Amino acid sequence: MPDMTVPPLPPETMRALLQGMMRVRAFEEAVHDLYQRKLLPGMSPHLSAGQEAVAAGVCLQLRPDDYMVTTHRGHGHSLLKGMDAQRMMAELCSKETGYCHGRGGTMHIASPEVGCLGANGIVGAGLPIAVGAGLSIQYRGTDQVCVAFFGDGASNQGTFHESVNLATARKLPVVFVCENNIYALSTNFARTGATPNVVDRARGYDIPGVTVDGMAVEGVYAATTTALERARSGQGPTLIEAKTYRYYGHGASDHRPYRTKEEEAQWRCSDAIQCYGDLLIERGVATAAERDDLSARAAAEAQAAVDFAVSSPDPDPARVGDYVFA
Amino acid sequence: MPDMTVPPLPPETMRALLQGMMRVRAFEEAVHDLYQRKLLPGMSPHLSAGQEAVAAGVCLQLRPDDYMVTTHRGHGHSLLKGMDAQRMMAELCSKETGYCHGRGGTMHIASPEVGCLGANGIVGAGLPIAVGAGLSIQYRGTDQVCVAFFGDGASNQGTFHESVNLATARKLPVVFVCENNIYALSTNFARTGATPNVVDRARGYDIPGVTVDGMAVEGVYAATTTALERARSGQGPTLIEAKTYRYYGHGASDHRPYRTKEEEAQWRCSDAIQCYGDLLIERGVATAAERDDLSARAAAEAQAAVDFAVSSPDPDPARVGDYVFA
Amino acid sequence: MTYRDAINAALAEELERDERVFLLGEDVGLFGGAMAVTKGLYERFGERRVQDMPISESAIVGGTLGAVLTGLRPVAEIMFIDFVGVCMDQIVNQIAKVRYMLGGQVEVPLVIRTQGGGGKSYAAQHSQSLEAWFMHTPGLKVVIPSTPADAKGLLKSAIRDNNPVLFIEHKLLYNEKGEVPEGEHLVPLGQARVVREGSGLTIATYSRMVGLVQQAAEGLAAEGTEVEIVDLRTLTPLDEETMFASVRKTGRFLAVEEGHLTAGVGAELVARVTKNCFDYLDGPPERVAAQDRPIPCAPALEKATLPQVEDILTAARALVG
């Protein structure tokens, strides 16, 4: 749990965190809506609604020259690391104007230019890539950091071990952030993990393992600050486990027989955006009107992204052969 | 370190341990000699001379119906789990009378019949197979155990993590025995592992991690006894790390530039066979003559194995196509 | 009965028949499988016989080998064939080779079920047809059914086979319906099926492409070309004789596959046909396959990458023209 003695965040940071979460939520809801309207071809997108506090608490304090590697559930991370909502949405709709000119779709959104090194369709496969970025930072002698997001399910892949071990052995500036939303598709982590928590694994590498409430953005933020400092100062990786929840199913065809309506309702009670908005009002950092305004702006961004995506042209099949080789 | 309050072993067990180590040493020296004489085709064998206390301390207390999975450095484990020295040596010489009719050679010696499920040419690849044996034991509801040997280097492979995690999550009767001989080929574990010891990893899975002096057979034996009991009684895996040393290079072409003559000499001072022989004489469990006799019998077994192997026929090329499919 | 239900029935029957058979994989239990293939089996057979596994494909696949060596007959599921990259060593270096490396000491009765193929805009890591890699791996049988009846009959045979079998389903076939014989329906591994007889052109194919080739054949029939379609059903063992017999009759050969062209299955078929039927050939055999590039997400781009009925028609017309 985050150290409670840290000084309070500046009000503009608090508002930025709230806004960041709202932007992700609005984006994901818009994606969901597009998918329901059959405007989004391909695999039903893996939505991160419910998990916004992790994306905001981590990504909003990354520098533009920091790196981030994400997963199949990576829209929120990518958006808050600095990718453009419109080009993201266009990619989700497989349009020519998307980041990948429609070649990638939901699972392959990336923009190395802004430090987003990639989502991934293979569980756990981003972790070695993040370590490679860490090797590169060390090689080049900069004080950049690479954050690697992964899920509770991914922590059971061999790549998790190889990556954390190498990063630790070499004291690489990599921060491993596990979004433990309890389930890997349908499978409860309790049924497949040796220990109750992913963070317990940190003990095996002798690195700091920090558990945070993934619905409480300031805790995520504080833990990340510490981990980033540690990484930038050459002390090596940290493993952060954010306990969180995805509101939707794994994908659209998942009717969630593996969890109860009560469980879902309970998590929604601690909704990161609702609670943090209330808190900021209570603290006097934002008024109800300001909150509504942030929310409206997030909705407008998402809507503009949808409009852009929907009205964008499809990629030209005549150019399907572009980009195989450089 | 092993619990020192355990009752002393019966004298016949002590003598069996000494004899087991001598048998492995004699076997490995004979293999070395054959290789030098160019009677052993293929890759220069990975000899376990120096590491005999681990093979003896673990394998001599396994039941015939227990299973064992080993590595590229597995002659000792296989011999003491119950494989026949002559058929092993014949396989090493790629002869028709070898366990694998010459198809396998040093890295693929196995005899599932006596519970030796296989050596392996791929570092870390035996671990999932051992876990599969564990799943099978649990499925069949017996009280068998599977021991999985692996090296310090192998502990950096993804398969290590997947295997220990699954075995722990399912409380499988698998005992993981790491022979940490400091080096993976030329690479010191200190340069590639996150923690100084392989056993530190046990903490990440919340299983017992036991370090033993791999040159002291009774310590290995005691730690294994505890681990086997735990496994048989359904409490799941143990990770044992035996600190040991290989006397020879990784293979014959390895002139060991990565370690000093002093280091080698120092380890030889604590030679498991020499020291344990001295100890048994001191304890009055064996006389010098008995020790010599055990040693002579080990040498005779190895010599008989060599004679058998050298005089055995090569496999018939006309039958090279046998055994691809059942 | 659908292809999905046929596979489910085969699994249920073999679980029922042989206590040594069990299933393992990600989300195969409670959830019934990501493709809903194992629905109801967990409820019926319990968690001992239908085991949910962590996302640890190497442990799952290597686990099957450990289980086989100790007396069981596991059937594992890898959710997408695209994921084999994370457990390739266990499939090709361990499972496929163990019997030979051990000089015949063991039999290896295990099945790895997986599904491949594109057409759903799932992009480069969820749309592949990788069977050529495994056809190039001695020691492994490769089964790849196109119909519900074959899916059931071949899977039952695969489970009873004493060799490792990679059983490749197709994601676009799961909802396809077809007649499936009741009860003990076994299709032997290594026998191709002549789907349609004809004298103008031989097309060898398998899996989803069988349906596309059938569509093309109807169009070609209207143009006066009678196509003989050979559904290979298993790539290892390969029933080349059925192919050769057909080519000796038609004098023309086209291989159609969904995998990438270069070094794909079709190359092997063409090489064998050319060698064995050279004097019967009116012209060079042709291939239709996926283009040599990663499979793109956008529907129009995916369509331009994977073989379409139109591509088959074009190739066939060129062959007979």
Add this chain to the structure above:
Amino acid sequence: MTYRDAINAALAEELERDERVFLLGEDVGLFGGAMAVTKGLYERFGERRVQDMPISESAIVGGTLGAVLTGLRPVAEIMFIDFVGVCMDQIVNQIAKVRYMLGGQVEVPLVIRTQGGGGKSYAAQHSQSLEAWFMHTPGLKVVIPSTPADAKGLLKSAIRDNNPVLFIEHKLLYNEKGEVPEGEHLVPLGQARVVREGSGLTIATYSRMVGLVQQAAEGLAAEGTEVEIVDLRTLTPLDEETMFASVRKTGRFLAVEEGHLTAGVGAELVARVTKNCFDYLDGPPERVAAQDRPIPCAPALEKATLPQVEDILTAARALVG
């Protein structure tokens, strides 16, 4: 200069030339590589440029991709090609596809060096020739040199290429000697080399088999058959035109490879030659390749499994006979 020294020289020159180039792999530093290929580079360039890695092939190979995406040009070593099974996903799903999946946003200038092949009785997991898998993987270049000069010139080109290259050495060639041009010697990727001219038969091959084919060609010359030998040098891109031109001249084609026959490289070569040179062919193209079984340890069995000069002679005689 030996093949080994030529590779070492290429690495040294490229490390010298470009600060973004670095080496990583198991035992490549202090020890100089399991095959002694990187000897002296650690001493000369230091541990930053020549990095020893844990036995974590997925992290090594995936690590190269992370390094590339952040501005470097890594050269990784996988000790034996047989070990690719443990990092196949990173090679085929990540590295080979990333440029395409990202719509051309990135270039992927990395090299994975490895060595394959048999002939040393190293048995089934240390003797394989797996290039066909990678030829079947769009997005990856596959380079496989047969001589010291090519090893040097192709490796330097590979390191300067902005695409991922799998560079496959052969364990039996390391001690082979040959002339190597001094200094800046570059061999472009995608250009085959005509090793020997002849009008009686075209043999396309690569890597160690080039030497065996040369031996066979001498025998055949004595029998009156002049063989034209094409060393492909790179499988992707494939210089098919050089092959076709030769076949149009000779009318006969033989593909020789060390990998397994079925769905191997030769199948692709035969399929292309048949298609493009059908009217020039006097008879069906042939293939010589490893038998379809795991590679056995015993020397006599290994010999009966891998292609020998005698096998090439037999196939060639049948073709011209």
